Amino acid sequence: MRPGTFFAALFLILLAARLCHVDILWAEEDLPMAAATQMQFGQKLYRDVWFDKPPLLASINLAWGVRTGWPLRLAGALYALLGCWLAYAFARDLWTPAEGLWTAVLLGFFLIFDFPSAVIPLAADLTMLAPHLAAMWLAYRGRAFWSGAAAGVALLINTKALFVLAACAVWCFPAVGLLAAGFAAVNLLAAVSLAWTGALVPYIDQVWRWGFLYAGTTFLEHPGRDGIIRTAGWLGFHAALVVAAFWWLRQSRGCAVRWKLLAWAALSLAAAVVGWRFFPRYFFQLLPVLVISASRGLVLLGRKRALALVLLLIPLVRFGPRYLILVRDLANGRPHAWNDVAMDQDSRAAARLTRQLSHPGDSLFVWGFRPDLWVYTSLPAATRFLDSQPLTGVPADRHLTQSAPVGADFTRANREELARARPTIVIDGLSLYNPALAMDRYPELRPWLGQYQEVARTRTTVIYRLSAAPAGPPLPEKR
Structure with a gap:
């Protein structure tokens, strides 16, 4: 050939x-x-x-x-x-x-x-x-x-x-x-x-x-x-x-x-x-x-x-059948019944709710390691933190089940920086998995979180909106 x-x-x-x-x-x-x-x-x-x-x-x-x-x-x-x-x-x-x-x-x-x-x-x-x-x-x-x-x-x-x-x-x-x-x-x-x-x-x-x-x-x-x-x-x-x-x-x-x-x-x-x-x-x-x-x-x-x-x-025997299952699901237009993609499916559901609740000029913050939410919502970030690793010091490979930080000397300053930000929408994708890393466990974030009210939730996420959020200046558009 x-x-x-x-x-x-x-x-x-x-x-x-x-x-x-x-x-x-x-x-x-x-x-x-x-x-x-x-x-x-x-x-x-x-x-x-x-x-x-x-x-x-x-x-x-x-x-x-x-x-x-x-x-x-x-x-x-x-x-x-x-x-x-x-x-x-x-x-x-x-x-x-x-x-x-x-x-x-x-x-x-x-x-x-x-x-x-x-x-x-x-x-x-x-x-x-x-x-x-x-x-x-x-x-x-x-x-x-x-x-x-x-x-x-x-x-x-x-x-x-x-x-x-x-x-x-x-x-x-x-x-x-x-x-x-x-x-x-x-x-x-x-x-x-x-x-x-x-x-x-x-x-x-x-x-x-x-x-x-x-x-x-x-x-x-x-x-x-x-x-x-x-x-x-x-x-x-x-x-x-x-x-x-x-x-x-x-x-x-x-x-x-x-x-x-x-x-x-x-x-x-x-x-x-x-x-x-x-x-x-x-x-x-x-x-x-x-x-x-x-x-x-x-x-x-x-x-x-x-x-x-x-x-x-x-x-071939281990992974070949999965491709056939995926093709069948796509052909029939049905969601995949697969534990490996359950979190991704939940993120899609949370993103749909967020888009319905959002308005022009809104900004986002995501707690936990759920970066797919940024991709699915296409909202601008109100802070430089796209996930909670630099805020908790707990790496993403263990944050769903463990809460011990690998480094804490910089995390408090990062949380204080977050508390000065005013995202209009906050999606908590971690607390329902691991309450030990919930936002309200951190003193720097409690008053900040008190400014938000829950407006929706999915199986693994809670969506908050800034209470009586005033219309802010236009945020940058995608280039």
């Missing part, structure tokens, strides 16, 4: 899979989209919008107007295709076109048949896939400066790109100076841009300071034991790749790139382990080197590759 025909077919398959999620927003894509929504109102990241992810992750959503539905899923399919092509090109240059095609097939397969919350949204871990692969491919080709530049772009998406840079250094050695120059050039331009808008210091506080606090704690009671179990589970789920990669490793003694691929794999696994959370999406950092190694193993196996490929039934 010609590469052009192959990639056209692969794109249609990737698009079909993502269109099954056309009426769903996943948690990991909500916050970047919420931040991009406020950017459309003219707000600047970090200075005007508290955002704990690197800037490119939010900015990329502006390319399709921060629209949900088919534009978002089309963008996701195109991005997945880009990742598959980069993986193909790397494996083709490393070995032969046969390995390249197998790499694209395997990566495309696991960008469909894996946990939907990991493979569907353009979140930090998936979005770093393309610059990660580009950086490694360029490093292999001896383009050290441009490899560093690609790793620099990756850092503007995900801070774990530092591990990508380290892997590139292994492949680029001894040209690490050029690698560092490319990496520094991209990030210097980004730093100058942030400094120009007065966002550099807030960027350091929100992305790096908060990021270190977040990575320094875990919600797992036994992270060592759970980490071993989750890592083993991920490897078992990807058994087809593991078996094929092991076969290549066994046959590759004396191969010039053997130790470099092993170093890349070790650094990628270390990146997945950082923070001791072991979410499936974290292992995206390990997926590129695994599919590239496995592709070589499949070619070396010859006809025996069927023994490895049959293991693809594990993810």
